[in-house]
Amino acid sequence: MCQITICSGESVRTVSARPGYLLGEALREQVPAFAMPCAGNHTCGKCKVKVEGAVSAPDGAELRLLSESERAAGIRLACACQIRGDITVTLYEEGASKIVSWYKTPAFERTEKGCGFAVDIGTTTVALQLIDRASGKILAERLAENAQRGYGADVISRIEACRAIGVSALSDRIANQLEEMAAQCLQEAGIPEAAESVVTGNATMLHIYEGLDPFSLAVVPFRVQSYFGCMSRRTLAGAPVYLPRCVGAYVGADILCAALAADLLGGGVQLLADIGTNGEMALAREGKLLCCSTAAGPAFEGAGLSCGMPAAPGAVRAVKLENGTVSYETVNRAPAKGLCGSGVLDALSVMLKTGAIDDSGYLEEDWPVGGSGLTVTQKDVRQIQLAKSAVCAGLLTLMEEESLPPSAVRRFVIAGGFGNTMNTDSAKEIGLFPAALREHTAFIGNGALGGACMLLMNCGLREKSEQIAREAVELSLSASARFMDCYVDCMSFMEF
Numbered sequence: 340m341c342q343i344t345i346c347s348g349e350s351v352r353t354v355s356a357r358p359g360y361l362l363g364e365a366l367r368e369q370v371p372a373f374a375m376p377c378a379g380n381h382t383c384g385k386c387k388v389k390v391e392g393a394v395s396a397p398d399g400a401e402l403r404l405l406s407e408s409e410r411a412a413g414i415r416l417a418c419a420c421q422i423r424g425d426i427t428v429t430l431y432e433e434g435a436s437k438i439v440s441w442y443k444t445p446a447f448e449r450t451e452k453g454c455g456f457a458v459d460i461g462t463t464t465v466a467l468q469l470i471d472r473a474s475g476k477i478l479a480e481r482l483a484e485n486a487q488r489g490y491g492a493d494v495i496s497r498i499e500a501c502r503a504i505g506v507s508a509l510s511d512r513i514a515n516q517l518e519e520m521a522a523q524c525l526q527e528a529g530i531p532e533a534a535e536s537v538v539t540g541n542a543t544m545l546h547i548y549e550g551l552d553p554f555s556l557a558v559v560p561f562r563v564q565s566y567f568g569c570m571s572r573r574t575l576a577g578a579p580v581y582l583p584r585c586v587g588a589y590v591g592a593d594i595l596c597a598a599l600a601a602d603l604l605g606g607g608v609q610l611l612a613d614i615g616t617n618g619e620m621a622l623a624r625e626g627k628l629l630c631c632s633t634a635a636g637p638a639f640e641g642a643g644l645s646c647g648m649p650a651a652p653g654a655v656r657a658v659k660l661e662n663g664t665v666s667y668e669t670v671n672r673a674p675a676k677g678l679c680g681s682g683v684l685d686a687l688s689v690m691l692k693t694g695a696i697d698d699s700g701y702l703e704e705d706w707p708v709g710g711s712g713l714t715v716t717q718k719d720v721r722q723i724q725l726a727k728s729a730v731c732a733g734l735l736t737l738m739e740e741e742s743l744p745p746s747a748v749r750r751f752v753i754a755g756g757f758g759n760t761m762n763t764d765s766a767k768e769i770g771l772f773p774a775a776l777r778e779h780t781a782f783i784g785n786g787a788l789g790g791a792c793m794l795l796m797n798c799g800l801r802e803k804s805e806q807i808a809r810e811a812v813e814l815s816l817s818a819s820a821r822f823m824d825c826y827v828d829c830m831s832f833m834e835f
């Protein structure tokens with residue numbers, strides 16, 4: 340056995356681990372607060388620790404996600420580093436290891452002072468961070484299920500609920516939830532007040548937050564009551580709130596913020612996909628955005644599947660085929676309870692390789708996921724088939740609209756929680772996106788929150804972002820014959 344000395348602030352302790360064991364796994368067992376936001380998928384770069392002693396050499400993921408100076412200083416990604424002998428590990432940025440909402444942003448100037456909240460109201464999940472605007476330091480954060488979930492999982496059910504019981508019931512619910520989360524963060528950080536906040540979200544979530552009737556978003560011609568790009572009528576923790584601008588009814592302020600965080604207009608042809616219940620996409624070319632949104636459904640978030648669940652402890656997050664045997668991994672190595680989105684994608688890829696399903700998705704009998712006791716059913720396959728066709732067809736339609744082949748895309752950015760743990764090879768194999776994009780894929784985590792942080796720390800970016808949203812074009816896929824053709828073509832499980 341190897342001795343691992345773990346240093347965290349004042350505390351130092353030594354534990355044992357067998358040689359070859361992954362450092363991230365050892366830390367997860369020994370330090371409950373040690374977070375691996377992308378579940379060890381080598382995409383977030385947030386599991387940094389300082390290591391001295393006998394460990395494996397940095398692999399490709401570490402060369403990609405760590406700077407040269409970090410590597411020279413002994414910084415490693417815990418999820419990529421194997422223990423080979425006795426080592427000393429210093430938990431790097433102790434606070435950062437507890438942050439569960441991660442994102443990457445490009446370099447930008449921080450012009451504001453004081454503390455503020457950056458908030459992303461997702462249809463499923465709400466993320467809120469208290470940030471020191473001068474240093475960019477995250478002082479506290481909360482992540483919670485959207486308190487409106489009792490009114491349905493998707494935006495259409497929420498809009499129907501607003502019609503049935505009045506928008507103020509749902510509006511107050513989310514506003515109260517944000518107030519509670521903000522109060523907890525201020526208390527945790529010992530900060531008396533916030534200077535300002537930025538609250539982003541899709542158009543429906545922002546309408547409801549503002550108490551505007553969202554009904555017009557659900558009926559042709561899908562009009563917004565407000566594009567926002569203005570101060571809210573609400574305050575958060577007593578401070579004013581800025582709402583970023585939406586592009587249209589189904590391309591919200593969240594995708595605009597994600598485009599900022601992805602530096603999508605930074606040059607060349609770039610493509611962004613935020614894959615959640617709604618698949619929102621943007622193609623950047625010559626300083627302009629062409630955007631669309633498809634109803635992918637909640638299957639990628641584990642909902643609506645016979646054994647589906649969110650990427651919580653016990654969720655099967657990866658399925659592999661090794662020497663003819665199917666193996667699986669669960670979040671936190673807890674006993675298998677269900678399949679999350681990335682696990683389902685992997686499972687389908689393995690099912691294709693073993694011939695359990697054919698290109699059409701036909702499945703003769705329920706497919707057992709290794710020895711987990713879980714199965715994938717024909718209905719599950721169909722759910723994923725619909726979701727992946729919607730996403731892939733949306734991407735192809737954007738590119739075709741600009742007469743661009745997938746090979747013209749310089750960078751394909753995936754935002755959103757599902758992207759964190761997705762195995763891009765499996766995604767490509769089942770045809771979630773065109774195969775030519777695989778080599779250009781980059782992950783930015785919660786880009787909507789990242790963009791909100793940028794707008795919180797630099798007010799000058801707000802006007803620029805509003806201009807980008809004003810000039811962006813929203814493509815209506817429901818009226819697009821091209822989209823319908825692509826959608827039908829994308830139904831088969833094959834690489835495109």
Ligand code: FES
Pocket residue numbers: 374375376377378379380381382383384385386416417418419
């Ligand atoms: S957990 Fe290691 S890179 Fe995300």
